[in-house]
Amino acid sequence: MSQTVYQQHAYRSNQVPPQKPRPEKTLAQRLLSAGQRMLPWSRPTKTVSTRTAQVSPSQWQKMKATAKNQECFWNEQTLEGLTGNIWVRVYLVLSGLGKVTVLFITPVLIFTLLLGSLITAGEFGISEWGTVLGAYILYVIIPAGVVWGQFELYNRGYWKPKLLRKLLDARKLFELNRRTGMVTLYKRGGKVRYSYPFVEFDCILATTPSQQGLVNYSLLLAHRYSGSMHGVPLGVLVTPHETVAEYYRLWNMIQCYMDVTQPLPDILLLEEARPKDPTTAAYDQQTGRNPRYWRDMSDDAYAEAITQIEAKQSKMSETGPEIDIFAKAS
Structure with missing residues (x-):
């Protein structure tokens, strides 16, 4: 098998x-490789x-x-x-706001409306309160619920429209x-x-100084023969600033x-x-x-x-x- x-x-x-054998490095490659070590x-x-x-x-x-x-x-x-993108963060914020609106703000608002109707003793009629509540449901609860609900389904892998996949998938x-x-x-x-x-790859541990004067490390795979300056960033697999x-x-x-x-x-x-x-x-x-x-x-x-x-x-x-x-x- x-x-x-x-x-x-x-x-x-x-x-x-x-x-x-590894090809000879050009002068530019030698300068760029300063501060790097090749792992065996x-x-x-x-x-x-x-x-x-x-x-x-x-x-x-x-x-x-x-x-x-x-x-x-x-x-x-x-x-x-994998790496995320800024649209994921935006969608997380919108989903969080939708969840808070549906689960927390809405009950408080309904309680406030009921309390207000009692305090005003009918000065603000049922039809007026119904109009306010209807507008709130139409323009606030439904949009918030759709954003929150879609995110929950998306996160569970059930509903992934093509446009959202393109925007949100890592x-x-x-x-x-x-x-x-x-x-x-x-x-x-x-x-x-x-x-x-x-x-055909070499594993390179590169060092770069940070703004605070500390040393940052990055691990990458560099293709030995193509001369490509684009490496495979293995360092994304670990938490930053490791030994x-x-x-x-x-x-x-x-x-x-x-x-x-x-x-x-x-x-x-x-x-x-x-x-x-x-x-x-x-x-x-x-x-x-x-x-x-x-x-x-x-x-x-x-x-x-x-x-x-x-x-x-x-x-x-x-x-x-x-x-x-x-x-x-x-």
């Missing part, structure tokens, strides 16, 4: 095709980045319950780097495909900028994910996908892993488990044995 699932270019750390290719270990998309078991269960039809950005086949920055072994970078309009095999060691762990985890000779990284986000990946399913069956190990934990137990992993990994190497991907075939 694995032979039919994993395609020809799928990455295998024990069968890396010898790569061509290695045989991946089980070390993971605990800072990747932090989510607790209760948050995971809530997301699955409220968005049953929505795929996770990371599964047994693809890892997608924009895909890149895709790493475990089964094909390809890395794809997208342009702003969703068109493919380029797509190359995973092993250098954490970026090494992230790179190790990415290599593990793409390596079809290895099981998927053992993290909460990928637990549901494990039975769908042949290599991982075989590994879990052999080791007797609890298929709901992470998902059935309490939040407190999960936090404690993450703390223990971080303490254990702090005493270990962030990556496995290095691989010479440029070795000549014998």
Whole structure:
């Protein structure tokens, strides 16, 4: 089954095709690469980045319950780097205002109208109050309810008009495909900028000074042979301002994910996908892993488990044995 699932270019750390030497950098490229370090290719270990998309078991269960039809950005086949847009924030504000209007402002207004009718003792008749209430329902409650209701349906993956999808869906920055072994970078309009095999990329840890004089890090994949100045921004997968060691762990985890000779990284986000990946399913069956190990934990137990992993990994190497991907075939 694995032979039919994993395609020809799928990455295998024990069968890396010898790569061509890196081309010489131009002067401009050398100047732009100042302050960068190249992370090594290695045989991946089980070390993971605990800072990747932090989510607790209760948050995971809530997301699955409220968005049953929505795929996770990371599964047994693809890892997608996503970014939001300003229209999402605008729509969130409008939806929030709609919810507050329907659930809180409206009951207060109705109570005020009833109280006012009692105080005025009929000076402001029922028909006048009815006119005010009718106008409020028509011009306030209905529009607010439609915006709020549509957002709730959209968030659960049920009603996604094409125009709203174009405005609100997170924009895909890149895709790493475990089964094909390809890395794809997208342009702003969703068109493919380029797509190359995973092993043709170098992982770069770039440093830039912040306005406060601190050092900011960014992790990216740079295609070795095309000369493209556009890199794959892996750094969006972790919380900002991480330590250098954490970026090494992230790179190790990415290599593990793409390596079809290895099981998927053992993290909460990928637990549901494990039975769908042949290599991982075989590994879990052999080791007797609890298929709901992470998902059935309490939040407190999960936090404690993450703390223990971080303490254990702090005493270990962030990556496995290095691989010479440029070795000549014998």
